[in-house]
Structure formats: structure tokens, C-alpha cells
Amino acid sequence: MKAAAQRTGGSGSGFMRALAVLGIVALLAAPTAYFHFYWQQVEGEMLDRVQADAQFLAEGARHHAGDANNDTATVPARASSAPRADTALAIRQLMHRLPVPEFEGRRVLRDATGRVLAQTGAPLPGPVFSVTVPWRDATGAMGELEMTRSSRPVLWHMLGVGSLVLVLGALIALVTVQGARRSRGRQEGFGDRDGATGVLARQGVLARDAFMDSVREAIERSGRDGTECTLFHLDLDHFKMINGAVGQTYADLLLEQVARVVRRRIDEMAEQVGLPPVVMGAPGGDVLLLLVEALPKSAQVTEAFARGVLDALGSTFEVGPYQLYLTASVGVSHRAGRALSAEKLVREAELAKIFAKNQGCGSYAIHDQNMDAEAEQRSEMGQALRQALLNDEFVLYYQPKVHMVTGAVTGVEALLRWQPEGKPLVMPDRFIPVLEETGLIVQAGAWVLQEACRQLMVWRSHGMPPIGVAVNVSARQLQSPGFVELVERVLKETRLEPRWLELELTETIFVDNASDNVRVLRRLADLGVSLAIDDFGTGHSSLSYLSNFSPRTLKIDRSFLSEAEDGSDNVVIARAIIALGHGMGLNVVAEGVETEAQADFLRGHGCDQMQGFLLSRPQPAERMEQWLRARIQSQQSLEEARRAAVF
DSSP: OHHHHHHHHHHHHHHHHHHHHHHHHHHHHHHHHHHHHHHHHHHHHHHHHHHHHHHHHHHHHHHHHHOTTOTTTOOOOOTTSOOOHHHHHHHHHHHHHSOOOSSSEEEEEEOTTSOEEEEESOOOOSOEEEEEEEEEOTTOOEEEEEEEEESHHHHHHHHHHHHHHHHHHHHHHHHHHHHHHHHHHHHHOOOOOOOHHHHHHTTTOBOHHHHHHHHHHHHHHHHHHTOOEEEEEEEETTHHHHHHHHOHHHHHHHHHHHHHHHHHHHHHHHHHTTOOOOEEEEEETTEEEEEEESOOSOHHHHHHHHHHHHHTTOSEEEETTEEEEOOEEEEEEEOTTOOOOHHHHHHHHHHHHHHHHHHOTTOEEEOOHHHHHHHHHHHHHHHHHHHHHHHTOEEEEEEEEEETTTOOEEEEEEEEEEOOTTSOOBOHHHHHHHHHHHTTHHHHHHHHHHHHHHHHHHHHHTTOOOOEEEEEEOHHHHHSTTHHHHHHHHHHHHTOOGGGEEEEEOGGGGTSSHHHHHHHHHHHHHHTOEEEEEEETSSOOOHHHHHHHOOSEEEEOGGGTTTGGGTOHHHHHHHHHHHHHHHTTOEEEEOOOOSHHHHHHHHHTTOOEEOSTTTOOOEEHHHHHHHHHHHHHHHHHHHHHHHHHHO
């Protein structure tokens, strides 16, 4: 009766918490949708306004250029030449005839070279966002008209709505927490807590040695009786980050709750198919091991158990003042009639767990021989990469970035390649993960940084104009001791001004040790180097972190451009990223641009720069220098022709 009462009470409490969570989600979803459509409306109105303005200016420029009899406001029509000085004056006059926007704004008209022809309105203080559209002058040359407005009214409006929502959500959460505390106090009478070992022991979780003894006994019974012996390795995702956020005491309580709900779920599933009681162990940290005997040799049943373990974590866990949502990665191994040790069975489950994590949070994987082969290959590759660092087998390829409107080269990105002696070139998707796993990424990254800065100065010594170089930096590099000092030393040794170096970071830096990483990023910014967020929109970044270390660039991941021609949801996301970047005063770069349609889409929505196969594939330093020279000479020739046409 007591157990039944506890289950009923827990179910009721869980139901109340679920209702509260749903209520909070619904409360947050409504303003989120409102913010989305409100921002789209503001952006759409600006885009319509600036498109109409650009059309007015283009028609006015053609009118003045075509009226040969009016020598006070026009210039002779010359289809093959750029606007003369009096036409430029007329354009400036036309700019001042444009309707004054209902918001605090500024217009800037540029020619095809990026030179400002006319502007209205004073520079805007504080955060702004802008919309840019192309226009054609009397000669047919493509320029751009940019309209900028202050973000403050929009942000204040959204802040007001958001604050109201947060207050309502806080009230709901407070009522929920208080009710759950009272319910938990009645049901369990929690008092003082000891460490993780103690709290897990109260849930019947065995320590490592005792659990391994149970595995050995199960393997013996499996060999004697011909039954299956299955091990589940459960690893909580991002538990270190949670531990750092809530503290050790609450983290221990969280582990206890996880063990309780997982045990309840796995025991229920075992009872349904008539299996012996499940044995649970904790080798340490954020890992739980589940030993299931006599599990039918069916992939469907095994997958059902794995999904059941993951589903057990699907609800919100309430720990003290915190409400936490968890996911886990699960690896599964079977004895499958083999003569193997307990340690081997555990290692196979752990290996499968690693494969599950590579699939993404909340995934599972069942061990097979292919995993062993791949693990062996990765081990061999790790040894080969160590030797590659000693033998200087790494090379850098470079891919250019250009301005969306002018086409001017703005910089290059340095990309690591592996060239084993006498073997084909190895692409980074094969060896970068191994560099990360082995920790060799720190040493390899230092070489990349040194070589990229050195090469940039070599190009300058060959008479090329200054351009920037972007270098990718992993979270592991960022967290390595002395990284800031390394950057400072490389800049000093190569004599490269800090502003020409850009460090590209993925959003994974905000997953673990986020606050420490932000402090390092601030120190890098203080050196004067540029910071960019690579593959923005695909990771875990928080806008609060972005504002804390002030990056200069957002790079749109190539996945959002793959369907730019089809009008998919990715297009909406790409537009939102561009608007967000400009609203924060950031430079927005699109990578992976492969078609003219994608380039037109980006240009039409005000993206600042692009890189991709449409311009150039990554090339070695020598070929990239040739490409850069040809591009720069072409731009210079175009500029000279335009100047000659004007004068």
C-alpha cells in the first residue's frame, strides 16, 4: 500500500509538473511567434521602402542623363560612361527628395566600387539594423542603396512584451516549485545528502567493483544456460556543464533522480517480457551501467529497451530551485554467445556510446564489429597524425572571401589538409575529429595559426595589398593553457597587425566551460584580433554570450543556402541571421555559395560577404596567390575604366 501510494503521488506530482511545463512552453511560444512575425514585418516594411527608393533614384538618374537640353540638372546621355559630376549632383538632390521615413533612419547610396555617392540622415548611435538593395545608375553600373534604422524602438517593444512573459512564467514556475517541494517532502522526506555514491546507493546502484562482479556472474550464467547477456551504457549529455551551473550538491540529487526514473522504467520493461531484475552500476561521474539478463536476441527488443531508457529522461527534473531537462547517449553491447570478459563487454558498450554521441544528443547505438574496425582505424590514424606533425606533412589551402556588391577580395580562410608522403591528400572531415579526440588539435592548431599569418606576410612582400586571414579555432584549443599568449606571440613574430587576423569559432564553445571561454575571447578581442562565429545557427549559441564577447562576424552555415532557390524554411532562417547580424552591428558572411541564384539571394537580402565554390575552391598558397592577383588586377582595371568614363 505504501509503494502504491508513492507511485500515485509521484504520478500526480509529475502530471502537475507536466501541466506547468506545458503552460510555460505555451506562454513562451506565443511571444516567440509574435517576435518572429513582428521582426519580419519591420524588415519587410524597410525592404519595400528601400526598393521603392532605389527605383526612384534609378529612374531619376536615367532621366537626367538622357535630357541633353537641360544643362543645369542633367548631363549628356552617354550609354557607355558613368555619371558625370553634374549627374552625381542631381542624384544627391534626388536623395533629399525621398520621403522621410517614419522611423529614425539613414540612407547611403554607393556606386559599383563601394564609393558613397549620397547620404541622408545622421549616423545612428547604438544598435542598428539595415537593409541593402541593388540599383543601377544611368550607365547601367550596379551599386547599392542601404537603409539603416535604429534597433532601439524595436528592441524596447520586444523587451516589454518579453518582460511581461517572464513575469508570468516566473509566477507559474514559483507555484510549481512550491507545490512540487511539498509533494516531494510528503512522499520521500529528503534530509541531508551525502555524495553521489551515497545517493546512488540508496537507489540500489552498485559501485564499480560490485557491479563488475555481477557482470562476470551473468556472463557465466549466459555461457552455461545459453541465454543472452546485455549491457547498456548510459552517459548524460553535457552533465559537466549542468554540474558547474547548479553545484555538486544539486548535481548529486539530480543523479539520484535519474537513477530512480531509469530503474523504474527498465524494471517495468523487464517485467513485461519476463526478465530477471535489472542490475544497475555506477563506475563514476555521469555514467550509469544497466545489466539485463536473458534479453531476447532481437534488434527490435534491444532498440525498444534503449529507447525506453532515453524516454525515461524525457521529463523535466526538479532539483532544489532548478528545473532541468536532460538527454543521454546510450551504447549497447551483447555477449552474443562469445567467450569474453566483463571488461570487454563494458568496453564494447562504451564504444557504442561514443558512436551514439557522434550521432547527436539523445541517441543510442548497438555495438557491432564495424565499430571495432573503425575504432582501430582511428587509433592507427592517431598514431599517423602524431608522426605527421613531426614530419611536417600538413599543408594549408586557402579560400577567398569577397564583398557581395563590389566583388572586392576581403580576405581568405586558411583550411588544413593532410598530405602523407606518397599518398593522396586527406580531407579534414576524416582527420580533424581524430585530432580533437587525441588532443593533437592544440599542436596542429598552433602550426596553422603560425603558417597562415606567415603566408599573409609573404603575399604582402610580393606586392599584394593587405587582406585578412581567418583561422579556425576549436573549443579544445581555446581552453588550452596559454592560447592567448600563443596568438600574441605569433602576431609579434610575423609582424602581422592584429586586425588582419580573424579567429573562427563554432558554437560548441558555449556548451562546456562557456563562462571561461568567454573570458578568453574577451582577452583575444583586447589584443585587437577579429572574432567570428562559424556555422551560426547549427549549434548551441546564446545571444547573451554573443553580446558578452562581441564578435565582429557571423558566418551563415552552408546548409541554410542549399535550398535558397526553392523558398524553403532555410531561406527564412538565413534572412533572420542576416537581420540579426546587422542588428548587432556585425559583418555577415555566407559560406558554401555555389550558384548564382544563391549569390543573388544573399545580395538581395543585404549579406555582406560570401565564399564558396562559385568563387574558388580551396587552393594551395601558390595557386591562391595567382587567383588573388588576377582578381585584384581585374578589380583595379574595372575601377580605372569607371574613373576614365567619369572624367
